[in-house]
Amino acid sequence: MFADSVSGFPEKLETMRSPSGKGRILIVDDEPSNIRILVDTLKADCVILLATSGEKALKIAFSEDPPDLILLDVMMPGMDGYEVCRRLKSDPHTRDIPVIFATARGNVEDEAHGLELGAVDYIVKPFQLSIVRARVRAHLELKLQRDELERMARHLEQLNQTKNKFLGMAAHDLRNPLVSILGFSELLLSDDSDPLDETQRLYLETIYSASEGMLDLVNDLLDVSVIESGNLTLRPEPASFNEMLKQKLIMNEVVAGKKGITIHASIEKELKGRFDYKRLGQVLDNLMSNAIKYSPPGSDISVSLDVVEGGARISIRDAGPGISQKDHAKLFGEFQKLSARPTAGEKSTGLGLAIVKKIVEAHGGTLEVFNNPEKGSTFSFVIPITGA
Numbered sequence: 001m002f003a004d005s006v007s008g009f010p011e012k013l014e015t016m017r018s019p020s021g022k023g024r025i026l027i028v029d030d031e032p033s034n035i036r037i038l039v040d041t042l043k044a045d046c047v048i049l050l051a052t053s054g055e056k057a058l059k060i061a062f063s064e065d066p067p068d069l070i071l072l073d074v075m076m077p078g079m080d081g082y083e084v085c086r087r088l089k090s091d092p093h094t095r096d097i098p099v100i101f102a103t104a105r106g107n108v109e110d111e112a113h114g115l116e117l118g119a120v121d122y123i124v125k126p127f128q129l130s131i132v133r134a135r136v137r138a139h140l141e142l143k144l145q146r147d148e149l150e151r152m153a154r155h156l157e158q159l160n161q162t163k164n165k166f167l168g169m170a171a172h173d174l175r176n177p178l179v180s181i182l183g184f185s186e187l188l189l190s191d192d193s194d195p196l197d198e199t200q201r202l203y204l205e206t207i208y209s210a211s212e213g214m215l216d217l218v219n220d221l222l223d224v225s226v227i228e229s230g231n232l233t234l235r236p237e238p239a240s241f242n243e244m245l246k247q248k249l250i251m252n253e254v255v256a257g258k259k260g261i262t263i264h265a266s267i268e269k270e271l272k273g274r275f276d277y278k279r280l281g282q283v284l285d286n287l288m289s290n291a292i293k294y295s296p297p298g299s300d301i302s303v304s305l306d307v308v309e310g311g312a313r314i315s316i317r318d319a320g321p322g323i324s325q326k327d328h329a330k331l332f333g334e335f336q337k338l339s340a341r342p343t344a345g346e347k348s349t350g351l352g353l354a355i356v357k358k359i360v361e362a363h364g365g366t367l368e369v370f371n372n373p374e375k376g377s378t379f380s381f382v383i384p385i386t387g388a
Contacts, residue, residue: 023046023069025048025068026061027049027071028051028056029052029071029076030076035050038127038132041129045133046068053077053079054079054084055079057070057084070097071100072084074101074104074105075105098121099120100135100136101121101123123135164224167221167224171221171222175222178211189205224354227355235278236275239275240270241273241275244280245305252288259297263300263303265304273312275363279362290379291320294321296319296320317378322377332354360381365381365382365383365384367381
């Protein structure tokens, strides 16, 4: 009736299947009396599988439906329990299955060896059945809880990927009409052939400002969806850090000038390397823009480029209120609003620094921020210099 039975015990005890949700335990022992004792003790709590040798135990463990816990004897003919455990723990498919040694070898050295191999517990014969049942229950419950957490984590990851895909699609579809609105409103504001009255100009400026803020948010959402989905692809090419920095200085000086802010540049020497010019330029734009936003009108900002061990360091120092201890913890999180506010009502999506950090790290670089001794804060990032 049953293949490979041991004194009436089949390898899989279908009649002893517990209610739904109970774990599966593999008992590995070559002694029928030990098997009978363990089965009688545990059959009410779980589905029981049996193996009478190390080879059969591995076959069951490596099957498509592995056990949740293995109760393993040490002294068996052929492959002993220690070798079974070693093989289980060396394979990704089975290394997370908890193993409890149940053996007559009770000296300290044997127990230490079993635990060093990766077993979660060590029970010495003759069995104290209440202790066996309690320990099996505890380790089995931990295993089932861990499996459930892993299942939930996988499900959350799937939901997150779906969210990123949706955000990317929505942002992409919204960007084109926003660009049109922004472009046409700018064109109307700059067209002197048909002068606008005060009300018309106010309306157009409102449309332009709102669409500009919306476009910034949409672009940030696109970046976040690309980065979080793992699809951020850098396109490194030989380029000059100096040229990139000078270009971004020119662009941001226009914005800074509207607030009466002066940007001071300090460039040590010509530095070249291989990096994604567009993405690293995005980092600079974001950090310079933040420095301008949070510095008061009429203040000074400094930007520097210098060489550190193995890399190029770019630092942006602002004249703002600095970063509070509370804000430090959420500084690079997504959709985070800090306690400091832009000094001229500028908008912020709460995504910029999260994107900055991920782009810098994708280059193998590091990013840090610290408060200046006298005033403001400094954002500094280092990019490894590779051959140009």
